[in-house]
Amino acid sequence: MRRRLLLSTxxxxxxxxxLLGVPLAYTTHRLIYEEAHRSLERETATILGGVQLSLSTxxxxxxxxxxxxxxxxxxxxxxxxxxxMTAGERPPKGTELLTHSRTAGGIGVQVSQPAAAVHEQALRQLLLIGGLALLGLxxxxxxxxxxxxxxxLPLRDLAETADRLGTGNARPRRRRYGIPEVDRVAEVLDRSAVRVADLLAASREFAADASHQLRTPLTALSMRLEEMVRSADQPEVVREEGAAALSQAERLVAVVEQLLARARHDRTGTAQPVGLDDVVAQQVEEWRPIFRRAGRDIxxxxxxGLVGLVSxxxxSQILATLLDNSLVHGAGTVTITTKNSAGSVVVEVGDEGPGVPPELERRIFERSVSGGEGTGLGLYLARSLAVVDGGRLELLQARPxxxxxxxxxxxxIQLAEEPVVVGPT
Structure with a gap:
């Protein structure tokens, strides 16, 4: 493209x-010779007048x-x-320019000029025009x-930017070139890079969220299956553990649906009137064996009989996250308290451990913030789930x-329109 643009220009x-130089050179050459003839004519007339005046006086x-x-x-x-009478040096024959004038009184004047001087002047003008033409070129x-x-160069940069977008490097370059059309393309590519970066970040967050959110139900499901294996000779226990395992599988399905909704940026939530007793009791039943193995209790x-609007x-996932957080970072007995408070239904989860470090107190719900070797996603996702259903998750007390x-x-009105869900789904 550069070569074509250069050759065309x-x-x-x-x-x-x-188109301009050739006519200008011809006209200049002709004007120089015409001016030389007119100058000789003027000089001839002047000399003739001077001779007449001298003779008359x-x-x-x-x-x-x-x-x-x-x-x-x-x-x-x-x-x-x-x-x-003659004056001056006679120019070589054939190289002079002549003009002649004679009066009626018998006085004649002839003036000659060497042609070489005129030729040199014409050549200088032609060289000047040629030089200007070359300078113009x-x-x-x-x-x-x-x-x-x-x-x-901007097109090369834009091609490199598009190639980087194709390889997954979605960092916008924020470079402009002073050409409106090219700058418009660069702006569009930068916006595309931001969108691609957001999509990649959302994809990575979804993978991290999915792995974290599925870990707890899978752990509980594994425990139920282990109990079933150990109790193979006790049909009643097997049926009970099988039902619990089925409940865990249903929870896994619900978690997957929630994660997919988050990936689709669905923030409408599926809140409905839910009886808290059964949800809390189900979580206590799941986590109590794990706490007892650690020498602790719930x-x-x-x-x-409290009812709240929630999925x-x-x-279940929020409570599981809080209990898991207490198991890993807390100590002593875990206390779960349900109560009404200022227009809200509240479920509190506390323990007797050292609590949240002062440096993490204000950032405990931020993504990737953890007081130990955890992923730092649990409390962040738990708060997100609460917000989806119109609630909130707060740290009431840091230590413990x-x-x-x-x-x-x-x-x-809501109770009349929609029945209360009394068990985990």
Whole structure:
């Protein structure tokens, strides 16, 4: 492209210079010779007038006086008595320019000028025009190269940017080139890079969220299956553990649906009136064996029969996250308290451990923030699930740690329109 642009610009410049330069050179050459003839005519008339004036006043006409006034000219003066006077050096024959004038009184004047001087002047003008033409060509080539570089380098940069987008390097370059059309393309590519970066980040977040959110149900499901294997000779236990395993599998399905909704940026939620007792009891039943193995226990207290607007699977996942967080980072007995508070239904989870370090107190719900070797996703995702259903998750007390899930209360109209879900789904 650069070569084509350079050649096309050069061709236009050559044509323009030829169309303008050739007529200008011809006209200049002709004007120089015409001006030389007119100058000789003027000089002839002036000398003739001077001779007539001298003769009419009785003064003598001398060749030396005439030659002093017109250096570089060969002058021949013929007087009325046929006396011939010459002034200046005669130019070589065939190389002079002549002009001749004679009056009725018998006075004649002939002035000659060497043609070489006129030729040199004409040649200098032609060389000047040629030099200007070459300078114009050089400037044109330089401008063409500059414009070609100005156009082609941005296109190369844009091609590299598009290639980087194809390889997954979605960092916008924020580079502009001073060409509106090219800058528009660069702006579109930068916006595309931002969108691709967001998609890649969302994909990575989804993978991390999915792995974290599925870990807890899979652990519980594995425990139930282990109990079934150990209790193979006890049909009642096997049926009970099988039912619990089926419940865990249903929870896994619900978690997957929630994660897919998050990946689709679905923030409408599936909140419905849910009885908290069964959801809390189901989580206590799942986690109590794990806590007992660690020499700890779970204690349930507070009001009974509370109903909140929440997704059953979401609330189960939030409580599972808080219990897992307490198991890993806390100590002593875990206390789960349910109560009504200022227009909300509250579920508090606390333990007797050292609590949240002061440096993490304000950032405990941020992504990738952890007080130990965890992923730092649990509390972040738990708060996200609470927000989806119109609730919130807060740290009520840092040391020892007490977390609270605030859920929307259910009014009478909602209770009439939709039955209360009394068990985990």
């Amino acid at each position: 050069l061709a236009v410049a050559v044509v323009a210079i030829l 009785g003064r003598m006409v001398t060749a030396d006086r005439v030659a002093q006034g017109y250096p570089g000219r060969y002058i021949v003066i013929t007087l009325p008595d046929d006396t011939v 050089a400037v044109t080539v330089a401008l063409a190269m500059f414009q070609a570089r100005k156009f082609t 204690h349930l207290t507070g009001e009974r 059953p699977a979401g609330l 740690a007490v977390f609270a899930v605030f859920l929307r209360q259910v009014n009478e």
